[in-house]
Amino acid sequence: MTVSIEEKASFEFKGRMLMATVLYLKDLDSRSLHQQISQRLEDAAQWLLDAPVVVDVAHPEEASQVELLTAVDTLRGLGVNLVALARHPELDDQVAAMLGLGSINLANGRDVARSEPPARTGNSKSAPAAAEDTLVVEQPVRSGQQVYARGDLIVLAPVSTGAELLAEGNIHIYNTLRGRALAGVRGNEAARIFCQDLDAELVSIAGHYRVAEDLPDAYRRKPVQMSLDGDAMCFADLMGKS
């Protein structure tokens, strides 16, 4: 990325992306919310506490401001790091401000805003060698779908343009990557991306990214591994030096 910076610039845009988790509230009953979220936190979902969280409500047309306020209070009380409220035409623009939250447009993200893989995919049982948090996806990941792995992510099928892979660890794609792959999304700079056929829209490791246009031509449509060296994304032949 080339950004021309004026002399003595008092700010700078960093080529970093911020990953946020979307918490999709199917109902706003604060008691069951409290109970279920604290349960999840006990079950080692501690990551919920440091990840920035965007709250989205399933039925904005039915959500009263009071219900929203108590739900948000409940979440804050549990230590969830709320940063924004997903925008909806049904929600008054003032609501997010009233809740002390930013406002974010998730576009048509109803099915994007899910940190679970498409129902049919998660299949870590059939992968004997996989570590506990490894997620193995055997079905194509389609445009508009998002797959999130707490550890490594292994994909055996094509990843379409408009699809997004996110992993706290490494990402392996034994097929064509046409969408986005973001490894080390919680800051692990040692994470890598391994890909059989690189045709990506974007690749990112620990927030350092390259868009399609900036991918080195020598590695396009080739088997590639990507890693981070300081701030720089490194590309290498997947099969080692040849």
Added chain:
Amino acid sequence: MTKIVVVTSGKGGVGKTTTSAALATGLAMRGHKTTVIDFDVGLRNLDLIMGCERRVVYDLVNVINGDANLKQGLIKDKRVENLFILPASQTRDKDALTQEGVEKVLNGLRDMEMEYVICDSPAGIEKGALMAAYFADEAIVVTNPEVSSVRDSDRILGILSSKTRKAEQGEGDIPARLLLTRYSPERVDRGEMLSVGDVQEILAVDLLGVIPESQAVLNASNSGAPVILDLESDAGLAYADAVARFIGEERPHRFLTAAKKGLFGRLFGG
């Protein structure tokens, strides 16, 4: 057993209605009792393609709202036995399509022992499209050999894998197959269109058929007779093949390569 099939695409104008009409007619011609439903509330079209627009009294929304019963809403085709059409309404808005309402209509068709119900989906990924797909047992994704259409089909395939009743009930993906329409081998050769192979590679689903770009389709819609009734035409034959494959017969794919010049043409460079 009634099989509910959604014909969908994401992108508009790719040939869903043409395909729904051909598929329903083709199945009925083979003796299967079939209904084709137009889910494109507000932009009805299927009745024109089926040539029954002058016999429409009630529509899908009337039946859902109980203004008419199912038997009153169904139009019996005049050319082919076993074929029924349930048109969309031109005037109402999409909110009339409720899940319960659609389910009621489909259950009514089950009671009538329909073998196939073909749901002609509207374009997009809004309510009408979701309703057309929700109860489906199987999907046909109609795609044109161009990048934007392929991408929208990919998106629809993803939505189908999570937004059908079967998916919600944990029965997994419904089977989805690709129908590539408006295929022009000449334009593929000139690099102006994606090839069947390209599209299949990107979408990674089974291929139900390839329908060539054909004047016969236009003629058919002008005369209100589904193109599959025109078995002299390439598109009619390609649809007949697709119907055969749909019910499990094996057919080689045709019309995939540009028409070769005849022997003389080749010898003399004509």
